[in-house]
Amino acid sequence: MMETYRGKLTDEIKQRLLDVQRKNPGADYRTLANLAGVAIRTFQRWLRAGMEAKSGRYHDLFVALDRTRDETIAFLKGRHLLLGTGGLLRSPATKTHFDDHGRPYTTDEAEYDFSGAEDPSCPHERRLPERPDMCATCGAVGRVVYKDHVVKPNASALEFHLARLDPVATPATHHEHHVSGRVELEHRAETSTAEWLRRLAGGYAILAETNLPESFLDRTLTGFAQTVPGAQPKQVNEIKSALKRLAAPVEMVATVISDKSDFSIEMSETEDGTGGVWEKIGDQTASSPESACRGFLVAYCHGRLADKDLTAEKKRETVSKLVSKFLRRVRAVPKTVESAE
Numbered sequence: 001m002m003e004t005y006r007g008k009l010t011d012e013i014k015q016r017l018l019d020v021q022r023k024n025p026g027a028d029y030r031t032l033a034n035l036a037g038v039a040i041r042t043f044q045r046w047l048r049a050g051m052e053a054k055s056g057r058y059h060d061l062f063v064a065l066d067r068t069r070d071e072t073i074a075f076l077k078g079r080h081l082l083l084g085t086g087g088l089l090r091s092p093a094t095k096t097h098f099d100d101h102g103r104p105y106t107t108d109e110a111e112y113d114f115s116g117a118e119d120p121s122c123p124h125e126r127r128l129p130e131r132p133d134m135c136a137t138c139g140a141v142g143r144v145v146y147k148d149h150v151v152k153p154n155a156s157a158l159e160f161h162l163a164r165l166d167p168v169a170t171p172a173t174h175h176e177h178h179v180s181g182r183v184e185l186e187h188r189a190e191t192s193t194a195e196w197l198r199r200l201a202g203g204y205a206i207l208a209e210t211n212l213p214e215s216f217l218d219r220t221l222t223g224f225a226q227t228v229p230g231a232q233p234k235q236v237n238e239i240k241s242a243l244k245r246l247a248a249p250v251e252m253v254a255t256v257i258s259d260k261s262d263f264s265i266e267m268s269e270t271e272d273g274t275g276g277v278w279e280k281i282g283d284q285t286a287s288s289p290e291s292a293c294r295g296f297l298v299a300y301c302h303g304r305l306a307d308k309d310l311t312a313e314k315k316r317e318t319v320s321k322l323v324s325k326f327l328r329r330v331r332a333v334p335k336t337v338e339s340a341e
Contacts (some may be wrong), residue, residue, distance in 0.1 A: 004037060004038070004039050005037055005038045005039065005042065006038075006039045006042050007042075009046055009057050009058060009061060013036070013038065014057070014060075014061055014064070016036045016037070017032065017033075017036045017038070017043075017061070017065065018064055018065065018068050020032055020035045020036045021065055021068045021069055021072075022068050022071075022072050025068075025069045025072040025073055025076075029043060029044070029047065046058050046061060047061075047062055050062030050063075051312050051315070053306075054306040054307055055306070059306065062302075063298070063299045063302045063303075064299075066298055066299075066302065066316075066319075067295045067298050067299050070291075070294055070295055070298055071286055071287070071291050071294075071295045074286075074287070074288070074290065074291040074294060074295075075287045075288075075291060078287065078288055078290075078291070080157060080160075080161075081157075081161060082151060083151060083154055083157050084153065084154050084157030084158045084160070084161055085153060085158070086150075086151050086152050086153035086154075087150075087151055088148045088149070088150065088151070089148070089149045089150075089151045090146050090147070090148050090149075091146065091147065091149060092110045092111070092144050092145070092146055092147070093110070093111045093145045093146065093147040094106045094107060094108060094109065094110065094111060095107060095109045095110065095111040096111075109132075110132070110144055110145075111144070111145040112124070112132075112133055112142030112143065112144060112145065113142050113143050113144075113145050114135065114140050114142040117135070117138060117140035117142075118138065118140065119138040119140070122135060122137050122138040122140070124137070124138070124140065124142065125137075153212070155207075155212055155216070158206065158207065162203055162206070166199060166202075166203065192229075193228060193229050193230060196227075196228055196229060197228060197239070197242060197243060197246060198246060200224040200225075200227070200228070200243055201243045201244075201246035201247040202247070203224070204217075204220070204221060204224060204243055204244070204247045205247035207220060208247060221240050221243060221244075222236060222240065224240075224243060225237075225239035225240045225243065260285050260286060260287050261285070261286070261287075261334055261335070262283065262284075262285050262334070262335040263283065263284050263285070263286060263289060263292040263332040263333060263334055263335065264280055264282075264283055264332070264333045264335055265280070265281055265282045265283065265284055265292065265293065265296045265330055265331075265332055266278040266279060266280050266281065266330065266331050266332075266333060267279055267281050267326075267329050267330050268329045268330070268331075270329070271328065271329060272328050272329075273328050273329050273330075273331065278331065281296075281300075281330075282296055282300070283335075284296040284332065286332075289331070289332035289334075290332075292332035293327060293330050293331065293332050294323060294327070296330070296332075297322070297323045297326050297327065297330065298319060298323060300326075301318075301319040301322040301323055301326070302315070302319055304322070305318060305319065
């Protein structure tokens with residue numbers, strides 16, 4: 001059992017806390033301290049000192065914990081979006097073995113590439129338990145082999161993202177009433193009919209590009225048409241045709257977000273980022289350009305508020321608003337591309 005730590009904050013303890021936070025982004029501070037082997041009162045004292053300090057090791061720990069959590073959440077959201085839209089997902093390849101009859105089978109063991117080793121005749125079959133990437137025979141160090149897997153679009157994941165980004169009125173916001181013996185649907189929407197059609201057409205365009213069954217698309221389109229303000233039963237087919245005409249083609253782009261990359265963070269001279277002059281303001285390592293921008297801005301905005309007398313909750317709220325404001329002015333440039341230019 002890990003001994004509970006009650007001493008001073010060291011680089012080793014800080015890295016242990018960040019590793020636990022990265023693997024458990026939803027954990028509270030008590031759970032985080034227990035998993036890292038730090039006494040809860042000691043951890044609370046460090047965080048209190050970090051919130052009050054303008055710089056130093058405790059301030060850096062407080063900012064790094066927030067940044068690590070944001071990076072992990074952005075990574076998980078990106079993976080979920082990729083599973084919804086479909087594309088290529090990169091993951092480590094598993095090693096293939098052969099039994100006594102020459103039949104192949106795979107295990108959970110990761111495959112390593114030992115090309116370029118000093119001893120090309122070594123089969124690299126024996127590995128060190130503490131270093132599975134190192135050959136126990138010749139000491140060569142291999143690199144993990146990654147393989148691209150095709151991910152098909154998932155309708156449930158798409159509906160989840162659409163409901164969060166562009167929610168459509170639920171049946172509870174509708175009211176049915178009788179007029180001359182006929183049931184009509186009264187839609188309580190403040191949005192104009194033209195704007196409502198445009199939003200629905202955008203959602204249908206995304207669904208149409210995912211190769212979903214025609215029957216599912218038709219049912220969805222019928223449901224869309226029935227939610228248009230003032231729609232009559234006899235007009236449903238006309239509205240469906242209008243939605244198809246308005247639906248602009250949507251290009252499916254899948255971004256592989258497996259390995260982290262180094263980015264240079266640049267800020268534009270204009271508020272909306274349309275200017276041609278960009279100034280480098282820092283560096284960031286992340287899984288995607290968006291994660292790099294957000295992670296850097298969280299630390300950047302925390303630094304700007306270091307001398308402000310704010311509570312932790314108010315400071316997080318203010319940082320969130322500042323990050324949303326500055327996102328339009330920053331961009332993340334991969335260092336490989338930057339060096340090539």
